[in-house]
Amino acid sequence: EDKVVQSPLSLVVHEGDTVTLNCSYEVTNFRSLLWYKQEKKAPTFLFMLTSSGIEKKSGRLSSILDKKELSSILNITATQTGDSAIYLCAVDRDDKIIFGKGTRLHILP
Amino acid sequence: DSGVTQTPKHLITATGQRVTLRCSPRSGDLSVYWYQQSLDQGLQFLIQYYNGEERAKGNILERFSAQQFPDLHSELNLSSLELGDSALYFCASSPTVRTDSPLHFGNGTRLTVT
Numbered sequence: 001e002d003k004v005v006q007s008p009l010s011l012v013v014h015e016g017d018t019v020t021l022n023c024s025y026e027v028t029n030f031r032s033l034l035w036y037k038q039e040k041k042a043p044t045f046l047f048m049l050t051s052s053g054i055e056k057k058s059g060r061l062s063s064i065l066d067k068k069e070l071s072s073i074l075n076i077t078a079t080q081t082g083d084s085a086i087y088l089c090a091v092d093r094d095d096k097i098i099f100g101k102g103t104r105l106h107i108l109p
Numbered sequence: 110d111s112g113v114t115q116t117p118k119h120l121i122t123a124t125g126q127r128v129t130l131r132c133s134p135r136s137g138d139l140s141v142y143w144y145q146q147s148l149d150q151g152l153q154f155l156i157q158y159y160n161g162e163e164r165a166k167g168n169i170l171e172r173f174s175a176q177q178f179p180d181l182h183s184e185l186n187l188s189s190l191e192l193g194d195s196a197l198y199f200c201a202s203s204p205t206v207r208t209d210s211p212l213h214f215g216n217g218t219r220l221t222v223t
Binding site: 034041042043044045048088090095096097098099100101102 | 211
């Protein structure tokens with residue numbers, strides 16, 4: 001059965017810290033891995049990683065795909081309180097997108 | 110604002126009842142996806158439609174059904190509701206039939222079954 005597993009499930013750090021969120025997957029027909037940020041309502045898209053684009057960066061956020069280890073990490077440096085959210089990892093297996101349960105990140109001021 | 114519109118925002122109903130959730134995709138998007146989000150299960154894929162046709166099915170119960178209309182809006186029908194159906198239901202859309210572009214999510218419909 002296809003699965004996407006995220007760790008840790010929750011994380012509390014202080015403002016200014018660096019965090020690393022993990023995502024591992026076991027799916028057939030892998031096409032891409034996506035990261036989303038969910039604050040109060042709709043998940044919003046952060047990154048898409050594919051075989052041809054295994055590393056992405058935007059400001060303080062960056063992500064790497066390891067196709068050999070079937071995993072990805074999302075790094076956030078110099079965290080701010082506005083980074084508090086649920087971070088969702090999803091894997092596109094061609095006919096559908098499967099989400100992990102998410103990592104709930106809380107940044108203390 | 111993602112451009113995906115879901116109504117209603119909140120819905121409270123009793124067990125055994127039937128409800129309809131509505132979704133309007135972003136302008137130009139032909140694919141619509143429905144997801145159920147509960148605290149313990151995360152985002153569960155229910156069903157996808159592309160240009161009016163069912164494209165993929167996930168963990169959708171037989172009591173649930175969906176359709177996409179010619180104007181591309183979609184409805185998710187939930188019947189014989191149970192307490193366990195209480196969740197946040199998201200609609201998402203994308204331009205193509207293939208899942209090669211990010212999904213854009215609506216703000217969800219929070220369903221409470223009492």
